[in-house]
Amino acid sequence: MNLFADALAWLTDPANWTGPFGIPTLTLAHLTYTLLALVLACAVAAPAGWAIGHTGHGRSFAVALAGAARALPSLGLLAFLVLVLGVGLKEVATVVVLVLLAIPPILAGAYAGIDAIPRGTLDSARGVGMTGWQRLWRVEVPLGLPLLLGGVRGASLQVVSTVMIAAFIGLPNLGTYLIAGQRLGDYARMLAGAILVAALALVLDGVLAVAQRLAVPRGVRMATAAVPA
Amino acid sequence: MIEFEGVTKRYSSASGAAVDDFSLVVPRGTTTVLVGSSGCGKTTLLRMVNRMVDPTRGRVLLDGEDVAGRDPVALRRSVGYVMQNSGLLPHRTAAQNVAVVPRLAGRDRAAARSRSLELLELVGLDPELADRYPAQLSGGQQQRVGVARGLAAEGDVLLMDEPFGAVDPVVRGELQHELLRIQRELSRTILFITHDVEEAFLLGEEVVILSRGGHVEQRGTPADVLAAPANEFVAAFVGAHRRDRRLRVDERDGVRLVVDGRDRPLGVLTDEAP
Ligand SMILES: Nc1ncnc2c1ncn2[C@@H]1O[C@H](COP(=O)(O)OP(=O)(O)OP(=O)(O)O)[C@@H](O)[C@H]1O
Ligand SMILES: [Mg+2]
Numbered sequence: 001m002n003l004f005a006d007a008l009a010w011l012t013d014p015a016n017w018t019g020p021f022g023i024p025t026l027t028l029a030h031l032t033y034t035l036l037a038l039v040l041a042c043a044v045a046a047p048a049g050w051a052i053g054h055t056g057h058g059r060s061f062a063v064a065l066a067g068a069a070r071a072l073p074s075l076g077l078l079a080f081l082v083l084v085l086g087v088g089l090k091e092v093a094t095v096v097v098l099v100l101l102a103i104p105p106i107l108a109g110a111y112a113g114i115d116a117i118p119r120g121t122l123d124s125a126r127g128v129g130m131t132g133w134q135r136l137w138r139v140e141v142p143l144g145l146p147l148l149l150g151g152v153r154g155a156s157l158q159v160v161s162t163v164m165i166a167a168f169i170g171l172p173n174l175g176t177y178l179i180a181g182q183r184l185g186d187y188a189r190m191l192a193g194a195i196l197v198a199a200l201a202l203v204l205d206g207v208l209a210v211a212q213r214l215a216v217p218r219g220v221r222m223a224t225a226a227v228p229a
Numbered sequence: 230m231i232e233f234e235g236v237t238k239r240y241s242s243a244s245g246a247a248v249d250d251f252s253l254v255v256p257r258g259t260t261t262v263l264v265g266s267s268g269c270g271k272t273t274l275l276r277m278v279n280r281m282v283d284p285t286r287g288r289v290l291l292d293g294e295d296v297a298g299r300d301p302v303a304l305r306r307s308v309g310y311v312m313q314n315s316g317l318l319p320h321r322t323a324a325q326n327v328a329v330v331p332r333l334a335g336r337d338r339a340a341a342r343s344r345s346l347e348l349l350e351l352v353g354l355d356p357e358l359a360d361r362y363p364a365q366l367s368g369g370q371q372q373r374v375g376v377a378r379g380l381a382a383e384g385d386v387l388l389m390d391e392p393f394g395a396v397d398p399v400v401r402g403e404l405q406h407e408l409l410r411i412q413r414e415l416s417r418t419i420l421f422i423t424h425d426v427e428e429a430f431l432l433g434e435e436v437v438i439l440s441r442g443g444h445v446e447q448r449g450t451p452a453d454v455l456a457a458p459a460n461e462f463v464a465a466f467v468g469a470h471r472r473d474r475r476l477r478v479d480e481r482d483g484v485r486l487v488v489d490g491r492d493r494p495l496g497v498l499t500d501e502a503p
Contacts, residue, residue: 124316127281128378129306129333142320217320219362 006188007195016192021172023196030173030200033163037098038156045103046148049110053144054136062111066104074101075165082169094166101162102155109151113144142217149212153205160201174200231255231278231386231420236287236443238273247273248443250287255435257292257385258416264429264466265439271422272313274443275388278420279308291386306333307384309417313391315375317363323349323374324359330381348377351414353407369400376408380415387417393428405431426467430455438463 010016017023052058074097081093117140125139164175177193180186216224231254238248248270255261263271276282277289280301289296296304317326327345328338336344349359352373363371372392379387393401405428412419423429429436430451437448440462447459455474458464468474472490478498479486485498 120312120314120316121318123281124310124312125318127279127305127310127312127316128330129302129304130329131302134333139318139320219320219322219364222362223319223364 003187003191007191010188010192011195021176026172026174026176027196027200029171030160030163030175030197033094033098033166033173034156034159034200034204037095037102037159037163038152040095041099041102041106041155042152044099045106045151046110049107049148049151050114050136050141050144052107053111053114054132054140059111062107066108069100069104072100074162075168078165078169090166090169090171094163094169094171097165098159098162102159105154105158106148106151109148109154110144112151113147114140116147117143143220145215146212149208149215153208153212156204156208157201160204161197164197230257230290230292231418232288232290232293233274233277234288234290236274236277236284236289238270238277238282238443239285246285246442248277248284251443251445252287253437253445253448255418255420257418259434260412260419260421260432261435261437262421262423262429262433263437263439264423264426264433266424266466269439269441270443271424271439272390275390275420275422278386278388279305279310281305281310291384306330307382307386309379309382309384309387311372311375311379311387311389311392314395315363315368315371317371317374317378319363322360322362323354323366323370326363326374327377327381330378334383344381345377348380349374351380351411352377367400369396369404372396372404373407376404376411380411380417385418387419389419389421391422391424394423394425401428408432430467438466 011023019025049062052062077100078093078097081096082090085093121143122135122139125135130138163173164178167173167175167179174193174197177196178190181188181190181193233251233253236248236251237246239246251270251274253261263274265271273282277284278291278296280296280299283297291299291304291308317323318329321329324342324345327348328341331341331344332338346356346359350356354370354373354377358366358370363374366374372395375392376389379389393404396404409432421429421432423432433451435448436451436454438446438454440446446466447454447463454463454467455469458467458469464470473493475490476487476495479488479492479494487495487498489495
């Protein structure tokens with residue numbers, strides 16, 4: 001209880017809201033890494049997932065890849081990459097680890113979105129004479145978008161919490177409060193850091209949840225609204 | 230004109246033929262109905278016309294040209310195709326679903342829209358419903374949109390795969406009569422599939438009765454088939470022995486009543502031409 005009050009006091013102390021290790025600066029750094037990783041992961045995983053969903057090939061490969069990625073220890077991989085790439089490229093190493101982490105859920109969301117489209121819908125798109133690309137962009141991508149964004153949501157939760165490990169290699173972000181707090185025995189600061197990370201994760205998830213809702217095409221929203229849950 | 234020449238389809242080398250050595254000619258401007266029970270190969274045959282399925286052996290010709298030599302995408306754009314359960318795109322409105330076809334044929338948005346509204350009117354859809362999504366339409370209304378989309382293709386061939394199978398009998402009757410009216414107006418070359426004999430007899434100038442493997446049991450006008458079923462299979466299928474198909478004339482008080490095998494009066498016999 002006391003610790004909570006202390007953390008709250010720490011969070012509201014104006015001194016912690018300024019300077020290079022202030023809350024705004026570190027939150028921004030944390031957010032930047034997260035968004036950069038998500039954007040890059042989407043750029044790789046969405047087209048790959050669409051290709052799998054569209055062609056029906058490569059699903060077992062994707063599942064194996066996702067399993068392998070889950071088994072990867074993020075901190076170990078980060079340390080390894082820093083050693084290989086050199087300390088000068090530790091930002092790059094961090095982003096690479098985060099991207100690898102974010103790819104599997106986004107990939108799965110992209111192909112699951114296409115898999116979930118009723119066969120009759122895709123068949124009729126073919127029957128009226130759409131080319132493969134037209135089916136992809138006009139039918140598969142728009143109808144699959146909500147599930148893809150669901151994958152991005154899952155990825156964002158993982159990435160937001162994993163960004164913290166970059167603090168171990170000296171890249172400032174919200175994880176810095178946990179490391180510094182532990183070193184100084186300042187548990188209020190550690191708790192404050194954890195709260196900030198959780199808050200950031202919730203905000204991002206909320207934004208993506210809204211985006212996911214908006215991504216459901218109107219006609220599909222009506223179909224689901226017509227059927228009582 | 231649609232011609233099937235000794236067409237065979239095997240979906241895999243292990244399985245039997247879904248369609249075995251099938252031949253048929255559908256003359257231009259007429260309606261031919263393929264009728265047969267589930268799994269006898271009707272959909273397979275229909276989809277070979279627009280290359281949704283390619284035959285393992287044999288040829289399908291459209292106006293004398295082998296479809297195997299045509300680009301599948303261009304071919305499908307020119308052939309109307311009405312699917313079972315309408316197959317409308319859920320994220321497009323009724324009007325947009327129909328407009329897809331002229332849009333793919335290269336029409337601009339405005340021209341495609343007006344063509345679409347024209348066709349929706351032709352199939353008897355209330356114009357107020359044109360901007361609704363499929364989920365906001367009844368099954369019968371969706372089928373009308375499906376038919377309008379099939380008619381939007383610029384070629385003269387229309388493929389219809391049990392288009393009215395999923396709607397209730399009253400609406401089905403309405404849709405069947407709409408189709409007859411439209412066909413009188415447009416004279417398309419229609420290949421129609423159903424497993425309902427009544428529907429086949431109502432719509433088909435020629436009916437083809439199929440058994441498993443796309444085997445032709447009999448073909449002919451509805452009157453031919455009913456008058457002289459080629460074999461027991463056809464007789465049973467068209468219900469030639471059914472009591473409600475065995476009609477006779479019963480004279481009462483000088484009026485000639487037509488009654489069925491259960492003595493239910495169906496109408497009065499007259500000498501007037503319709
Ligand atoms: N894509 C496919 N792959 C493998 N087998 C198929 C495929 N499509 C159809 N078949 C098989 O081919 C046979 C004929 O199927 P088809 O769909 O042509 O029948 P149908 O007469 O249209 O039946 P229904 O009235 O139920 O629609 C069936 O035994 C079916 O299982
Ligand atoms: Mg069928």
